[in-house]
Amino acid sequence: MNQPPGGDAATVDELSEATRRPVGAGESVGANRGWWDRNADEYQNEHGSFLGDDRFVWGPEGLDEASAGLLGPAASLAGRSVLEIGAGAAQCSRWLAAQGARPVALDLSHRQLQHALRIGVSFPLVEADACALPFASGSFDLACSAYGAVPFVADPVILLREVRRVLRPGGRFVFSVTHPVRWAFPDEPGPEGLSVSGSYFDRTPYVEQDSAGTAVYVEHHRTLGDRVRDVVAGGFRLVDLVEPEWPAWNSQEWAGWSPLRGNLIPGTAIFVCER
Template sequence: MTQEYEPEATRRETGETESSRASRGWWDRNADEYQNEHGGFLGDDRFVWGPEGLDEAEAALLGPAESLRGLDVLEIGAGAAQCSRWLAARGARPVALDLSHRQLQHALRIGADFPLVEADACALPFADGSFDLACSAYGAVPFVADPVRLMREVRRVLRPGGRWIFSVTHPIRWAFPDEPGPEGLSVAASYFDRTPYVEQDETGRAIYVEHHRTLGDRVRDVVTAGFRLVDLVEPEWPAWNQQEWGGWSPLRGHLIPGTAIFVCERD
């Protein structure tokens, strides 16, 4: 019996094509496990911005819930479309987009009375000015090699005055090991090392890619794409949340930020 190969984790350069192929393959292979592990926390129709559990129902980063009625909203990197389901329940008209076919199958399994679109976030298949809002909770942005291209696409499909709100791993976390316990509290790498994190198979082919940007890089990406940064939210870890999610944990969450949420507007 052959032993299953354990992917090698490394830091190396990787481009748009390799990153996109790796992300599609990884999420198609791991969608079932991801939904089994995290589906209870995410719920079927909650809008959660990250592992801290910051809920859009409380944060209102998209605007007051009553203001969402009748708005066209694009969710990018929607996964099983939990956020879109929450938006639809408030009278919005969401479209849930994801690169992974298997993730969208989970969206169908749970139920979706709104469009599901399988597409790359860097090449949105929509006309200019199609949406009032765009959002992404840990979807797409950390996984693309050219985030400015993605954001220019988002700006293109937004109407003037539209908001674009996205959450990513807080950039400071890249300086620490991805461990939830005490061993994850010591700096292990340079915060300024932008070399992508890559997991590759025995042939050297990337099967998972995540791109690191500093906080300043993220702000410049937003501005370069033509957005105005309205707010930068760093959720604190709440006392009620005792779960561990990968490298996120109550221990680390009380000491260093784990998520950064960028609130942007299209002029």
């Protein structure tokens, strides 16, 4: 799972500044590939125990695929080809493989995929841009993305159309992103994070940039309605929208995610789409 460092107010590297400004596709790809390559080690060190080596977690709330069954019942996954997009260290693919599926884990970041190799894999790893998938049409039965790729691309419809292309008819694509409502709130886990600080309708990308003004991290905001329209424009049918509640067992604070905020406002949105 490629979890972002935080909604629209990510933890800024001490050598960069946070701003909101237009960003195109090329700048987004370059910035985010570099960010994840530089921060993969820290990310896996900080969140590896929560994610586990072979657990399929949809977001910071801790909802896992074993209980949610959003791709289908676990027993139905055996023998099915599954593309994981924005796989990070491929924890989700590892869980899928344990169910008998045939996963392929794809990520933009070379360093994240090195962590997948460190943990160990029995399936292909592919370093590629999610908006230009290097697979033939109709290659997969299912596709999934847990906080991977979708929030980081300038035009998500291009990504969705690519995923649709590589899926077989009737294939399902399930992806999770930061819940759009969170963009209106500060990225703070405590009470200070419960007051609206910006417009929910401001789609200007969140950017961290260096002293020369070059983007080093980019995240693109879409409203909930935007996401639904993107799914439809990408050629999918939306069959479910899941907003996980914060479970009583989860005491973790993860950037702006926390038990306090999680019990009051949604943190994750999961879109279940069919081709």
